Amino acid sequence: MIPFLRGANPLSPQEEKSLGEWWTAKYAETKKSSSWSWKGKEKVIKQALFLCNNDHCAYCDCHPLKDDKGFEIDHFVPKTIESQIAFTYSNLFPSCNECNKKGNNYDPLMLKPDELDYKFEDYFRFDSFTGEIIPNESKPVENQERAKITRDILRLNIGNKPINLLKAIKKEIKLNTPLDERPYRYGY
Template identity: 30%
Template sequence: MKRFVRGPEPAILSQKGPAWAADWERKRAANPSKPFRWPAVNKIPLNQHLLPQLKEQTQDHCSFCDQYPVSPPSKDTIEHFRPKSRFPAEAYAWANLYYCCDYCQRKGERYDEGLLRPDANDYEFQRYFRWDYTLGRIEVNERATPADQERARVTIELYGLNEGEHPSLRRRESRRRHREPDEPLDDFAYRHYLEP
């Protein structure tokens, strides 16, 4: 999970976000299984307006696993860090929205207060994590405080950072980096794994 700096809130969210959130809260209270839909702005769904700025912040990489390109094979999606079903008031809060791949979206409605945000002021990879380069796995930094270790553990678990093909894809990307050392780092997935 690579740190990034969040840009200013888009004007559309400052202007209309609170009313959209209130509407979503009302609908959700009336019907708890009501599916979430982005409102249309100038006939285009809001997420399409927000994606360019979200993607720019992470150089088009998934905010959590750093997969690149996210789309294709995945879809371009926006993750509600605090799930929109459980925290409806934050469904349109800029700080709650992250560019995300399909795989990390499997976190779904799960949430834990210890989850790490890649754009938090005090977030640093080394504070919480370390790499196992042999296996291509992200691990908890055993030198961190017990509280920080727990935050790292829950982040790895909920975003599935060692599940599926992540470890083998990291190793593959590392081999490609050796073959193509002159390619820009942003053209690779798992940038933090490639630049120890």
């Protein structure tokens, strides 16, 4: 997870407010998180998120999303927890389908990729032997705690991610690809 630079908001304050109100009312009635839509706004939101992060997943940093990893919009604070802000632009991140499996899991201590002054190395360390992301032992315990919570909720070391990361690093070093076009930019 590297710092996420958020570009211009594609939604007006009125559009964000009405999406939030629509969802709050719907969820209060059905208590189901599945039956929702973007009310015609999915395309502009995706376009804006795509440009912010050069087609990387905001969490695991895999790239490119448009290939086989899916390009999903993740609600950072789940829409079942804070329904009113669920569809505000600041709560939305581009995500691969693996990271988006976090579903309704959330902790207020989770690191947000666009958090002010967030840096990967202040919280995490990449272990080049295992390909895993681990809390940075040289940083304060509070930072390590937040790193653990974030890693576990986003499942950053689950499934193919560590293997893919190591493979990508080996391959990309040989190809001399610009950093922004490599997956898992924190691994270099």
